[in-house]
Amino acid sequence: MSSTANNNQDRSNLIPFSSRLREGRALALDVWTIYNALNLPPDCINLGQGYMNFAPPKWITEAAEQALNSVAPNHYSHPRGRIRLREAIKNFYDPLFNRSLNVDSEILITSGANEGMYSVLTAFLEQGDEVILFEPFFDQYLPSVTFNGGKPVYVPLHPPASHIKKPTSDDWTIDMDELRRAVTPRTKIIIVNTPHNPVGKVFTRKELQGIANIAEEFNLLVMSDEVYDSLVFDNKEHVRMANLPGMWDRTVTVGSAGKAFAATGWRIGWLIGPKNLIQPTLAATTRIVFCSVSPLQEAAAAGLEQANQRNFFQIQRNEYTERRTVLTDVFDKLGLRYTLPEGSYFILLDISNVEFPEDYPFPESVMGRGRDFRACWFMAMEIGVSSIPVSEFYCEEHANLGEAYARFAFCKDVDNLKAAAERFQKIKKYIK
Ligand SMILES: Cc1ncc(COP(=O)(O)O)c(C=O)c1O
Numbered sequence: 001m002s003s004t005a006n007n008n009q010d011r012s013n014l015i016p017f018s019s020r021l022r023e024g025r026a027l028a029l030d031v032w033t034i035y036n037a038l039n040l041p042p043d044c045i046n047l048g049q050g051y052m053n054f055a056p057p058k059w060i061t062e063a064a065e066q067a068l069n070s071v072a073p074n075h076y077s078h079p080r081g082r083i084r085l086r087e088a089i090k091n092f093y094d095p096l097f098n099r100s101l102n103v104d105s106e107i108l109i110t111s112g113a114n115e116g117m118y119s120v121l122t123a124f125l126e127q128g129d130e131v132i133l134f135e136p137f138f139d140q141y142l143p144s145v146t147f148n149g150g151k152p153v154y155v156p157l158h159p160p161a162s163h164i165k166k167p168t169s170d171d172w173t174i175d176m177d178e179l180r181r182a183v184t185p186r187t188k189i190i191i192v193n194t195p196h197n198p199v200g201k202v203f204t205r206k207e208l209q210g211i212a213n214i215a216e217e218f219n220l221l222v223m224s225d226e227v228y229d230s231l232v233f234d235n236k237e238h239v240r241m242a243n244l245p246g247m248w249d250r251t252v253t254v255g256s257a258g259k260a261f262a263a264t265g266w267r268i269g270w271l272i273g274p275k276n277l278i279q280p281t282l283a284a285t286t287r288i289v290f291c292s293v294s295p296l297q298e299a300a301a302a303g304l305e306q307a308n309q310r311n312f313f314q315i316q317r318n319e320y321t322e323r324r325t326v327l328t329d330v331f332d333k334l335g336l337r338y339t340l341p342e343g344s345y346f347i348l349l350d351i352s353n354v355e356f357p358e359d360y361p362f363p364e365s366v367m368g369r370g371r372d373f374r375a376c377w378f379m380a381m382e383i384g385v386s387s388i389p390v391s392e393f394y395c396e397e398h399a400n401l402g403e404a405y406a407r408f409a410f411c412k413d414v415d416n417l418k419a420a421a422e423r424f425q426k427i428k429k430y431i432k
Helices: 003-008 058-068 083-097 112-124 141-147 176-182 205-217 275-288 294-307 312-333 371-382 396-402 414-430
Strands: 107-110 130-135 151-156 187-193 221-225 251-256 269-272 346-350 405-409
Touching (some): 083 294, 107 112, 112 141, 112 269, 130 141, 130 396, 141 151, 151 176, 176 205, 187 205, 251 275, 312 346, 312 414, 371 405
Parallel strands (some): 130 151, 130 187
Antiparallel strands (some): 107 269, 346 405
16 A cells, blocks of 8 residues: 555554443543643642642651661562561451451452552452442543443432421431342352442441341442541441441452542552452452552551551541531522532532523533533633532432532632632622
8 A cells, every 4th residue: 555545544543442432431521630720720729639739748758758768668579569568457446346467368468449440340250240329430440441341230329308407417318118129140249348438427327237237138249438437527336338247258448548548540449348259359450550659658657657656547537627617608598508528528519590591601510411521610700619419429310419519529728718708708799
């Protein structure tokens, strides 16, 4: 073929990409891109994506520096993770799980919670196996399930009844019969997330027991995403699924140094569970990443080693409670309805009575999506505070349940939140 012929050919699809990218919304323009700071006015206050605008504690970053300045932690770790971190996890979590965790077979270090969960799905799903997700759900679950041949099955968390004027995250409820009806002979895994993103719900013992009963009855694996376990407020109890009677043997608990130590870019996470669940997952993670970032494993270890003696998590909880109050105070003063989160760092604001002109110059990316997509865009432009539309965390069929809400992340310093609160005064003229 002549070079001229070649030049006239459309070569953009020369190498077709895998059909698996067409599933699990992997190719869809995601909310993080649409509401990215680059697309918004430069002075817009970012309460959209859930990462902190402050650094990890100095005593932890110093441990990272120390690791970088020595030899071994600059090289491959064992795929299970560095022994110092596994031992730190054991010492920290033994009392919380009421058992002596085995560092060789019951703890696995992963490249963030995300990769850990992906590896569990790789290790346990057969083509066509069903995975139950509670909606709204952390968006990464979906492609992680479909890339591994799984089929997502959705069970909604029902929003607070409209007569509840000051709902808390506890007013978002699961219907156990709905859950039971979602189970089929192909169901393999239930993903539970407590404390929950984006609702802030801390599942009660009774709710978790209800889920556990179904997992027992139908022999299901439970992946319990507890990355916000250190961020539970108002003395609410964080119940661990693995601690419920009989559940240790079928539960993988997921943790994240990113959430615990304000270090989301470090990509250090961990899985805790019985040998029969951790060993196959080790085989998967070894082939996916081989091992996780070594120096930052050392730093995460320092974090867990010193957390109790420094009272770190209690102090951090107090700081987050103050951050939460900055936003809830302004919402209260403005008479806005929101869900008071009992855990994690998100507040859902009810935006059903925020009015905006339908002919507002919205970008293409938010058209044809839920009303919340347009409301969040409008608020970012006119109020100067960005948020994330909650219908994104539901499947298409149930998206209308999330449309009434915008998610605001309060993992930001108090000054930033106060500046956002100040800007919220402008919302008054758009409330009907
Ligand atoms: C519920 C939930 N699980 C997991 C993750 C991912 O954690 P990591 O950053 O450790 O991969 C997040 C991050 O936002 C999350 O909200």
